[in-house]
Amino acid sequence: MQRIAVFGDNSFSLEAVSRLDLQRFDVLLVETDPARAEQASAQGYKTRAIDFRNDEALKSVGIGRDVTILFCFYSQDCDNVFLTISARALDKNLKIIAIVENPESAPKLLAAGADKIIDPYQICARKIHELVKKPDLAHLLEQTVFGRSDLNMAEITLPKGTNLENTQVSELKLSERYNLILIGIVNQTMGTELHFALDEKAHELNAGDVLVVLGPAREIKSFKKEVDDVGTD
Amino acid sequence: MLTRLIVFCAYWIKASVRYQTSKAFFYNLFENPQSRLRSYFDIFMTVLVMGSMFTLIHEVDHGATPLTEALEYFVVGVFVVEYIVRAWLYSDSHKIILERYEKAQYLAIPFSLSQTLAAVMVKKIHYMGSPLALIDLMAILPGYRPLQILRVFFIFRLFKLFRYSNSIKLFADVLASKRFELYTLIIFMGFLLFIASTAIYLFENPRQGGQVGQLFDAFYWAVVTLAAVGYGDITPQTTGGKWVTIALILSGIWVLSFFTSIIVAALQDKLHSLRENKILTELARYDNFVIICGFGRVGQEIARQLFKDGQKFVIIDNDENHVMTAKQRGFLALHNDASQNEVLENAGINHGAAAVLCTTGDDVSNVYIALTCRALNPQIQIVSRVNNNANIKKLYQAGANSVVQPYEIAGMLTAEYVGQPVAFEAIMGILNEEKQTLMATLEVYPDSLLENQKIETLDFKQRKLTLLGVISSNPVHQKRRSRYPVHNQHFYFNPEPDFQLRSGDIVVVLGRQYSIGFLHDQIEKSRLQIKMGRKHCNA
Numbered sequence: 001m002q003r004i005a006v007f008g009d010n011s012f013s014l015e016a017v018s019r020l021d022l023q024r025f026d027v028l029l030v031e032t033d034p035a036r037a038e039q040a041s042a043q044g045y046k047t048r049a050i051d052f053r054n055d056e057a058l059k060s061v062g063i064g065r066d067v068t069i070l071f072c073f074y075s076q077d078c079d080n081v082f083l084t085i086s087a088r089a090l091d092k093n094l095k096i097i098a099i100v101e102n103p104e105s106a107p108k109l110l111a112a113g114a115d116k117i118i119d120p121y122q123i124c125a126r127k128i129h130e131l132v133k134k135p136d137l138a139h140l141l142e143q144t145v146f147g148r149s150d151l152n153m154a155e156i157t158l159p160k161g162t163n164l165e166n167t168q169v170s171e172l173k174l175s176e177r178y179n180l181i182l183i184g185i186v187n188q189t190m191g192t193e194l195h196f197a198l199d200e201k202a203h204e205l206n207a208g209d210v211l212v213v214l215g216p217a218r219e220i221k222s223f224k225k226e227v228d229d230v231g232t233d
Numbered sequence: 234m235l236t237r238l239i240v241f242c243a244y245w246i247k248a249s250v251r252y253q254t255s256k257a258f259f260y261n262l263f264e265n266p267q268s269r270l271r272s273y274f275d276i277f278m279t280v281l282v283m284g285s286m287f288t289l290i291h292e293v294d295h296g297a298t299p300l301t302e303a304l305e306y307f308v309v310g311v312f313v314v315e316y317i318v319r320a321w322l323y324s325d326s327h328k329i330i331l332e333r334y335e336k337a338q339y340l341a342i343p344f345s346l347s348q349t350l351a352a353v354m355v356k357k358i359h360y361m362g363s364p365l366a367l368i369d370l371m372a373i374l375p376g377y378r379p380l381q382i383l384r385v386f387f388i389f390r391l392f393k394l395f396r397y398s399n400s401i402k403l404f405a406d407v408l409a410s411k412r413f414e415l416y417t418l419i420i421f422m423g424f425l426l427f428i429a430s431t432a433i434y435l436f437e438n439p440r441q442g443g444q445v446g447q448l449f450d451a452f453y454w455a456v457v458t459l460a461a462v463g464y465g466d467i468t469p470q471t472t473g474g475k476w477v478t479i480a481l482i483l484s485g486i487w488v489l490s491f492f493t494s495i496i497v498a499a500l501q502d503k504l505h506s507l508r509e510n511k512i513l514t515e516l517a518r519y520d521n522f523v524i525i526c527g528f529g530r531v532g533q534e535i536a537r538q539l540f541k542d543g544q545k546f547v548i549i550d551n552d553e554n555h556v557m558t559a560k561q562r563g564f565l566a567l568h569n570d571a572s573q574n575e576v577l578e579n580a581g582i583n584h585g586a587a588a589v590l591c592t593t594g595d596d597v598s599n600v601y602i603a604l605t606c607r608a609l610n611p612q613i614q615i616v617s618r619v620n621n622n623a624n625i626k627k628l629y630q631a632g633a634n635s636v637v638q639p640y641e642i643a644g645m646l647t648a649e650y651v652g653q654p655v656a657f658e659a660i661m662g663i664l665n666e667e668k669q670t671l672m673a674t675l676e677v678y679p680d681s682l683l684e685n686q687k688i689e690t691l692d693f694k695q696r697k698l699t700l701l702g703v704i705s706s707n708p709v710h711q712k713r714r715s716r717y718p719v720h721n722q723h724f725y726f727n728p729e730p731d732f733q734l735r736s737g738d739i740v741v742v743l744g745r746q747y748s749i750g751f752l753h754d755q756i757e758k759s760r761l762q763i764k765m766g767r768k769h770c771n772a
Contacts, residue, residue: 004651011621011622011640012640012643012644013644014644015640015641015643015644015645016643016644016645016647016648017644017648018644019644019645019647019648019649020648020651020652021652024652025651025652069651071647095651097647097650097651099643099647101530102530103530116650118643118646118647118650119643120639120640120642120643121529121530121531121534121639122530122534123639123642123643123646124531124534124618124637124638124639124642124643125530125531125532125533125534125535125538125592126534126538127637127642128531128535128590128592128616128618128637129534129535129538129539131616131635131637132523132539132544132587132588132590132614132616133542133544134673134674135614136674136704136739136741137672137673137674137741138635139635139719139720140704140719140724140741142635143717143718143719143720143724144717144719144724144726149717150717151715151717151726153653153656153659153660154653154656155653155654155655155656175727179714179715179726179727180727181699181701181726181727182699183659183699183743184655184659186655194655194658194659194662196670196743197699198670198697198698198699198743198744198745198748199670199745210655212655212656212659214701214726215726215727216715216726
């Protein structure tokens with residue numbers, strides 16, 4: 001179970017946390033304002049109220065120890081930069097994800113040590129643009145993949161000794177066997193880049209490859225089961 | 234009997250489609266400021282007026298020739314037709330007749346034909362009395378050769394040019410907007426001239442040794458001096474006259490500078506609306522453009538994307554800095570309040586706009602803008618941004634078709650990134666069109682390549698495309714598996730090989746740009762071929 005510490009004082013933190021799979025992640029909401037911390041804990045989340053400018057306080061919530069992922073969701077870019085710098089100094093391997101208010105702050109956050117920058121306004125703009133230019137696709141994505149409906153995009157890592165080893169991608173036939181569509185593959189031996197399934201027909205699967213599939217949650221589960229079960233045989 | 238005939242004619246005209254279309258055509262030709270046709274007509278008329286003036290000048294030097302006479306008749310002919318058509322366009326006589334007739338019928342009072350015709354005539358006379366119509370009439374008069382005195386009216390042909398040019402109208406508007414200041418100045422100038430000419434007449438009388446023998450000379454001298462022209466044909470000789478001159482010259486400088494400043498200030502004020510007018514005329518030429526209300530972070534990003542697509546759009550923002558930024562980037566931007574009916578109407582919400590995007594950072598403004606837009610145009614697509622979850626419902630109630638929440642999507646993506654980084658990159662890559670692979674929709678048109686085809690026969694794999702599913706509202710497919718409701722329709726995920734496409738369905742595929750483009754072209758071609766084939770059959 002990975003521990004995530006979420007720093008921030010806007011609705012964004014709650015939104016992100018509500019989307020996380022709480023069985024896989026142990027989430028701790030960190031607030032500056034004790035009143036807001038109480039509010040969040042009333043909603044059933046683990047909460048702490050600390051001052052993020054203090055390194056000792058950061059250590060007290062587990063940064064540098066067992067927290068593996070850090071969300072910097074302050075609405076001020078300078079706060080996020082400060083938190084990123086402090087946290088990076090405490091833990092070299094921490095995965096830091098930060099939001100950015102002003103696009104000019106993105107390079108600063110990266111320089112401070114953030115791993116991933118999320119620009120809510122840019123994403124929102126892209127979404128609106130999509131709604132205007134390709135309304136059919138936008139509605140489709142909104143109500144299926146992005147919505148809380150049962151159609152999901154999922155990634156499945158092939159374990160060691162999997163039965164699918166040395167299978168050609170074209171022989172997987174996921175759409176017939178599982179009602180799943182294979183979108184892409186990350187080829188373990190060729191780095192972390194995603195290759196779309198269309199261009200990779202002749203690829204032979206290896207342990208460690210990641211398959212990105214689209215389909216109903218139930219089908220994804222049963223495919224995952226097949227992949228994992230065979231591995232333990 | 235006559236009454237019945239006239240009423241019958243009025244009804245017939247009301248019902249006639251041909252009458253309506255021809256009237257609409259002439260309206261577009263002569264009056265409609267947004268019509269292309271009118272600008273061509275204006276250019277044609279300007280050339281005609283200039284031509285007639287040059288003919289006149291030629292006649293003065295060389296006398297009349299048959300060619301110039303023919304040209305003159307042609308010009309006068311065009312003017313007469315224009316005058317009559319404009320009078321016809323000015324009011325709908327049949328409506329006046331019918332209105333009065335129906336009122337009389339309703340109230341069971343006798344219908345008076347003479348009064349009705351009088352009302353019709355009053356309308357037309359009202360038109361004839363308008364300044365522009367008078368100019369038109371005066372421009373025709375010199376065409377009547379036997380009366381040489383009418384040639385004076387040739388000058389009205391030049392005035393006629395005003396009708397066809399917007400800049401003169403603008404200048405008149407500028408003067409009109411500063412009416413009070415100009416009146417004050419003119420009254421002051423009148424006093425000044427009166428005092429100065431009386432004074433110079435008294436001082437510079439020939440008996441006193443001066444040159445001003447008449448009151449008119451005194452007035453002429455005062456005007457020449459006041460305007461800082463000073464020909465010097467009349468000069469003051471006496472000491473008193475010199476003092477008057479000094480005073481007049483000094484106040485003349487003051488009056489001139491005051492006059493200039495009024496005109497400059499008025500032009501400055503007008504410049505804003507002039508620029509706005511230019512933008513609006515440019516917009517009027519487009520259709521399917523997008524109105525972006527709010528040029529903040531989200532608005533700027535959308536504008537950038539739309540610009541990249543070559544999609545036309547206009548920005549409305551009431552923050553001067555935002556408008557400046559937009560203009561610097563070469564976008565059309567109006568500095569105004571997007572919740573005003575007039576602003577949105579001018580921006581073309583009812584002519585040409587396809588969508589309105591409410592992208593201000595304030596939910597209250599977004600709701601208000603969405604509501605205003607929906608009231609003005611029930612069909613237009615409205616997409617709004619919302620910051621607070623609690624306001625989503627309000628925006629839908631206000632009439633937005635789609636509502637986008639920056640925090641929600643970003644929150645979702647963050648969660649996705651943490652849980653499934655690879656899938657996240659895949660989604661983002663496809664969405665942002667950063668990779669070569671993209672998601673696209675292809676519509677199944679009647680009689681096209683895709684209609685009534687089964688998925689297996691289409692063989693998307695061979696075409697290097699991944700079929701994700703089919704969007705359809707056709708009840709034929711209802712029994713199929715993996716059905717997801719999407720915006721009044723259904724999305725059939727991963728359809729079975731025997732799934733048969735019907736016209737109106739939308740196929741969702743994933744693939745490279747070329748594969749998608751190739752299939753798209755094939756579909757278009759198949760449509761055209763079938764159409765051509767039909768034509769052949771009909772022939």
